[in-house]
Amino acid sequence: MSDTPIRVLVAKPGLDGHDRGAKVVARAMRDAGMEVIYTGIRQTPEMIAEAALQEDVDVVGLSILSGAHLELFPRVTELLKEKGKTDVLLVAGGIIPDEDIPQLNAMGFTGVFGPGTNTNDLVKFVQAEMAKRRMHNAQ
Amino acid sequence: MNSQLLSQIQNGEPLAVARAITRVERGGNDARNLIRALFPYTGRADIIGVTGAPGTGKSTLVNALAKEFRTREKRVAIIAVDPSSPFTGGALLGDRFRMQDLAGTGIFIRSMASRGQLGGLAAAVSDAILVLDAAQFDVILIETVGAGQGEVDIAKHAHTTIVLEAPGLGDDIQALKAGILEIADVLVVNKADRDGANATAAALEMNLNLNPDKNAWRPPVLKTIALQGKGIGELADAIAAHQKYLGENHLRAKKEAARFNDELRELLQRELLHKKLQNVAAEQWQTWIDEITTRRRDVYAIAEEILNG
Ligand code: B12
Numbered sequence A: 001m002s003d004t005p006i007r008v009l010v011a012k013p014g015l016d017g018h019d020r021g022a023k024v025v026a027r028a029m030r031d032a033g034m035e036v037i038y039t040g041i042r043q044t045p046e047m048i049a050e051a052a053l054q055e056d057v058d059v060v061g062l063s064i065l066s067g068a069h070l071e072l073f074p075r076v077t078e079l080l081k082e083k084g085k086t087d088v089l090l091v092a093g094g095i096i097p098d099e100d101i102p103q104l105n106a107m108g109f110t111g112v113f114g115p116g117t118n119t120n121d122l123v124k125f126v127q128a129e130m131a132k133r134r135m136h137n138a139q
Numbered sequence B: 001m002n003s004q005l006l007s008q009i010q011n012g013e014p015l016a017v018a019r020a021i022t023r024v025e026r027g028g029n030d031a032r033n034l035i036r037a038l039f040p041y042t043g044r045a046d047i048i049g050v051t052g053a054p055g056t057g058k059s060t061l062v063n064a065l066a067k068e069f070r071t072r073e074k075r076v077a078i079i080a081v082d083p084s085s086p087f088t089g090g091a092l093l094g095d096r097f098r099m100q101d102l103a104g105t106g107i108f109i110r111s112m113a114s115r116g117q118l119g120g121l122a123a124a125v126s127d128a129i130l131v132l133d134a135a136q137f138d139v140i141l142i143e144t145v146g147a148g149q150g151e152v153d154i155a156k157h158a159h160t161t162i163v164l165e166a167p168g169l170g171d172d173i174q175a176l177k178a179g180i181l182e183i184a185d186v187l188v189v190n191k192a193d194r195d196g197a198n199a200t201a202a203a204l205e206m207n208l209n210l211n212p213d214k215n216a217w218r219p220p221v222l223k224t225i226a227l228q229g230k231g232i233g234e235l236a237d238a239i240a241a242h243q244k245y246l247g248e249n250h251l252r253a254k255k256e257a258a259r260f261n262d263e264l265r266e267l268l269q270r271e272l273l274h275k276k277l278q279n280v281a282a283e284q285w286q287t288w289i290d291e292i293t294t295r296r297r298d299v300y301a302i303a304e305e306i307l308n309g
């Protein structure tokens, strides 16, 4: 099953219009062989959870540079739980102060990546996490 | 398959439907068992294909059409196919981006990567259609890759095929160039807000093959502005008229029979090949190839040996 492409949703929650990072990340993931659904800016938590559910993605990646992550991210994770979409790897990036990272980790965001991240690193992170999960599910 | 999952899919529960599509995309025995369980509950949905060159507005039109069907009390699902990179296998699935206003409406959207399949669709599209059909969607809209050339597979799957054209893509009619005009049940000139829409529509009318049979379906040529939802009601009416025509002339059943005929043959080809070759060792195969290359035997002789083996 490990040859099934990793499916990723890259989404930008809230009113934040900075979309360069999200596009860079989406492209890097595609070039690494993943199937990436990019839904653009101004996504509500409801839209993100619905897309994750319908597309049955393995990974949800949130990109945010507005500073509203502590308000918006918990809504996304709550909705995913509510809808039963719990088998998903959560990652995030953008302008996120270091002191907020433990809180995001506690919400389930396994990887948080700030400005200047080499896209190879985040691609490798996602691949490694997914390999672990798929190995676990196969057992 | 457990009966709880079956009823969840039949009730159209998004999580169950979405996971079922993932399973048919993966293929193998699991997918077969799933399809076997669902198949008796399929055959109800109207399947509508939308094809046309990239940028003609397929996703935008599907978005508008889905909304229109919804106001007509239909339950709508969408499958949008984008190409996979032949080099990395990756894909950017961008159709959903144009379908933002469908969020929260209960319309089910699934993006699929072509995963190496030629012909404008993904290999799993026909099984994904069965899943959505069993999930009791009334209308299933399918957007093809839109690479153009030879993208005619959609006509096999859809009851009604819409071919999209837009003015200003050069003087040529793209659909004509790509040889997909023949599969159109409805022709649409989208972006009618732009110059040249009337000329494009006239050119399409002129190139329609005139079927000498008076009772045959004549594809209407419609103009739309998908971005503003204009002409979409008329398009939905034309689709309904085509479906009515199919029903009255028993053509829907005929179309399905033709498709299952193809599917069964293709499946048999794959399976028989697999069956005949599964116990052939790689060295044996290499020996045969060597024998042919050195002209000691010919392909017919080897094929006969395999078939009799
Ligand atoms: C370019 C830019 C803009 C451009 C945006 C163009 C665009 N379409 O993206 C413009 C000029 C439009 C703009 C406007 C504004 N900006 Co501005 N902008 C920036 C700037 C300089 C660079 C952002 C950028 O594109 N970086 C390049 C990309 C590739 O990097 P990245 O987004 O960080 O992404 C990387 C990682 O974060 C990570 N990543 C990102 N997303 C994801 C997602 C996943 C899933 C993963 C795994 C990883 C990941 O990987 C990427 C690759 O390394 C930053 C400052 C900075 N140094 O970050 C300010 C900045 C983000 N902007 C800021 C502000 C305040 C604004 C404005 C409000 C200014 C104003 N008053 O008008 C407006 C708001 C616009 C809006 N509608 O939201 C502030 C935000 C402050 C905050 N959060 O508290 C910043 C931090 C500047 C500052 N120091 O004050 N901005």
Ligand SMILES: Nc1nc2c(ncn2[C@@H]2O[C@H](COP(=O)(O)OP(=O)(O)O)[C@@H](O)[C@H]2O)c(=O)[nH]1
Pocket (backbone or CB within 6 Å): B052, B053, B054, B055, B056, B057, B058, B059, B060, B061, B098, B146, B190, B191, B192, B193, B194, B224, B225, B226, B227, B228
């Ligand atoms: N002017 C105009 N632009 C449109 C219309 N419909 C779609 N578009 C634009 O055409 C571009 C391509 O549309 P899209 O739906 O992605 O096309 P696809 O590649 O065929 O799916 C987008 O920028 C749309 O906003 C229309 O009716 N008029």
Ligand SMILES: [Mg+2]
Pocket (backbone or CB within 6 Å): B058, B059, B060, B094, B095, B143
């Ligand atoms: Mg499209």
